[in-house]
Amino acid sequence: MRLRALLETDLLGLRLLGGEDELDRTVRGVMTTDLRDPSRYLSGGELVLTGLAWRREPGDSERFVRILTAAGVAGLAAGEAELGSVPEDLVVACAQHRLPLFSVVEDVSFASITEHVVRQVSGERAGDLAAVVERHRKLMTAGPAGGGPEVVLDLLGSDLDLPAWVLSSTGRRIAGPSAPGPSPEPPSAVRAELAGELLGALRTGRRGPQRVTAANGAVYSLFPIRGGESGDVRDTVLSDWLLAVAADAGDWPEERLDLLRGVTQLIAVERDRRDAARTVRRRLAQEVLELVQTGAPPAETAARLRVAAPVLLPGLGSAPHWQVVVARVEWGFTGNGENGHNGETAPAGATDGGIPGGPVAQALLEEILVDPDATGPELSDRIAVAYTGEEAVALVPLPAGPDSAEGDDAAANGLSLDAGLHADTLLAAVREPLTRGLDGDGRITLGVSAAVPSADGLRGALEEARHARRVAAARPGRVCAAGHQELASHVLLLPFVPDDVRRAFTARLLDPLREYDRRHRAELIPTLEAFLACDGSWTRCAARLHLHVNTLRYRVGRIEQLTGRELSRLEDKLDFFLALRMS
Numbered sequence: 001m002r003l004r005a006l007l008e009t010d011l012l013g014l015r016l017l018g019g020e021d022e023l024d025r026t027v028r029g030v031m032t033t034d035l036r037d038p039s040r041y042l043s044g045g046e047l048v049l050t051g052l053a054w055r056r057e058p059g060d061s062e063r064f065v066r067i068l069t070a071a072g073v074a075g076l077a078a079g080e081a082e083l084g085s086v087p088e089d090l091v092v093a094c095a096q097h098r099l100p101l102f103s104v105v106e107d108v109s110f111a112s113i114t115e116h117v118v119r120q121v122s123g124e125r126a127g128d129l130a131a132v133v134e135r136h137r138k139l140m141t142a143g144p145a146g147g148g149p150e151v152v153l154d155l156l157g158s159d160l161d162l163p164a165w166v167l168s169s170t171g172r173r174i175a176g177p178s179a180p181g182p183s184p185e186p187p188s189a190v191r192a193e194l195a196g197e198l199l200g201a202l203r204t205g206r207r208g209p210q211r212v213t214a215a216n217g218a219v220y221s222l223f224p225i226r227g228g229e230s231g232d233v234r235d236t237v238l239s240d241w242l243l244a245v246a247a248d249a250g251d252w253p254e255e256r257l258d259l260l261r262g263v264t265q266l267i268a269v270e271r272d273r274r275d276a277a278r279t280v281r282r283r284l285a286q287e288v289l290e291l292v293q294t295g296a297p298p299a300e301t302a303a304r305l306r307v308a309a310p311v312l313l314p315g316l317g318s319a320p321h322w323q324v325v326v327a328r329v330e331w332g333f334t335g336n337g338e339n340g341h342n343g344e345t346a347p348a349g350a351t352d353g354g355i356p357g358g359p360v361a362q363a364l365l366e367e368i369l370v371d372p373d374a375t376g377p378e379l380s381d382r383i384a385v386a387y388t389g390e391e392a393v394a395l396v397p398l399p400a401g402p403d404s405a406e407g408d409d410a411a412a413n414g415l416s417l418d419a420g421l422h423a424d425t426l427l428a429a430v431r432e433p434l435t436r437g438l439d440g441d442g443r444i445t446l447g448v449s450a451a452v453p454s455a456d457g458l459r460g461a462l463e464e465a466r467h468a469r470r471v472a473a474a475r476p477g478r479v480c481a482a483g484h485q486e487l488a489s490h491v492l493l494l495p496f497v498p499d500d501v502r503r504a505f506t507a508r509l510l511d512p513l514r515e516y517d518r519r520h521r522a523e524l525i526p527t528l529e530a531f532l533a534c535d536g537s538w539t540r541c542a543a544r545l546h547l548h549v550n551t552l553r554y555r556v557g558r559i560e561q562l563t564g565r566e567l568s569r570l571e572d573k574l575d576f577f578l579a580l581r582m583s
């Protein structure tokens with residue numbers, strides 16, 4: 001469609017403020033933004049809608065318009081709600097850069113303009129493209145009865161021969177074609193790879209679509225599905241959805257790229273609808289969290305849980321057990337630890353750039369606390385997530401026993417009482433893609449509690465999960481998790497030993513052995529590790545190392561001679577064990 005066509009529809013509330021000579025420009029899409037620099041999300045030909053929240057002083061207008069012009073946008077429409085009218089400096093900047101400028105009256109929503117532009121642009125496509133987009137619009141705007149993302153993906157496959165899947169930020173399958181097609185669904189490892197690729201692209205500002213040759217040899221084109229517009233990509237990048245299309249978009253005509261971008265906008269409507277549906281669960285979780293943190297009587301917390309349980313596990317006859325997961329997302333992270341001896345983090349209370357960490361961690365937990373092999377968006381509805389300060393807290397209900405109404409389904413999704421959520425399993429499922437989304441300046445730490453059977457144990461479970469998260473935070477890595485099992489062993493203590501103490505302790509015990517191994521090509525360190533792993537058993541250790549017992553005795557004797565310790569003494573064994581763990 002042409003820009004001038006926008007002025008022919010009175011319901012859009014658009015008034016031309018400048019650029020009359022440029023109204024024959026072609027509009028290929030629409031984008032709503034209040035980012036100071038939205039260039040990473042622009043591909044050219046868009047009508048940009050803005051509420052002017054990016055403007056803090058008159059000089060900002062020229063910079064903003066210059067960025068839009070360089071990106072090749074068709075025109076700019078500014079809302080009057082923020083400032084009452086479009087500022088003169090923006091009018092001047094648009095005239096200087098020959099960018100058509102419209103004002104949008106306060107009582108017309110950007111969503112109405114977006115829907116109109118998408119419909120008109122789609123209507124001008126030839127043949128099947130126009131028909132597909134119109135069918136998408138009708139189905140998605142009809143609400144849940146329209147069939148949701150699955151119907152849209154079926155149309156892409158049947159009408160355009162484009163197999164596609166909607167994935168979460170960790171690669172979990174949200175939606176896909178209802179029937180198998182010629183292109184098989186990517187396996188879980190490939191889905192995680194695709195999610196990581198797109199997260200990394202968004203964080204580094206690479207323009208899409210991203211074209212990826214995955215580990216399975218297939219080529220995919222990736223499109224972000226973004227919800228409500230954010231002032232910073234870090235607000236949502238860890239929890240956004242993506243559209244993975246089994247095709248190479250490198251040689252696609254612009255019309256087909258516009259079609260796929262329109263599809264992502266329509267799926268984003270469904271995403272926003274389901275986000276809104278989480279409001280009740282979030283409120284219930286917030287109320288329970290406040291009761292637990294303030295030390296409310298267990299009976300009061302139990303009463304609140306009885307209200308929450310039917311919402312979280314509909315149809316469950318008996319009261320569930322509960323597990324607590326605590327998460328923290330930090331931006332501006334420069335090291336490997338939380339307590340100073342392994343690195344530095346952003347100041348407490350706000351992450352780098354003033355990004356609140358609590359809401360980011362809340363949205364992240366709602367996405368990742370579902371088995372990556374489970375399909376559908378509704379499974380995350382079993383989990384209630386609240387946040388306090390920079391920390392998000394998830395209440396995960398577990399069926400009270402294997403005979404409960406949903407025991408089989410829960411077990412299939414990794415949520416049975418016997419198994420529950422395990423930190424290492426959770427970490428393995430999310431580490432790769434989320435590390436890409438952190439892009440070297442962010443960090444995620446997770447702590448997982450044991451399951452508790454009633455409200456009496458919730459406060460202890462919360463503290464347990466918080467302790468486990470602090471253990472995870474003391475470890476190296478961008479994405480770290482720890483579980484309750486680790487709080488009853490030396491693992492809880494070792495991460496908090498300062499680096500200088502670690503170095504001194506390990507050097508005193510192990511450096512003589514390392515030096516001897518280097519000079520004589522001996523294997524005293526591996527021998528020591530094997531001897532301790534075999535609980536000091538000469539026979540088992542010799543068999544493990546494929547040595548004669550006399551050779552083993554000679555090596556152990558040399559270890560004792562070089563260190564002045566005796567491996568027959570429990571205290572010395574313990575010192576060696578800790579030194580090896582800390583080295």
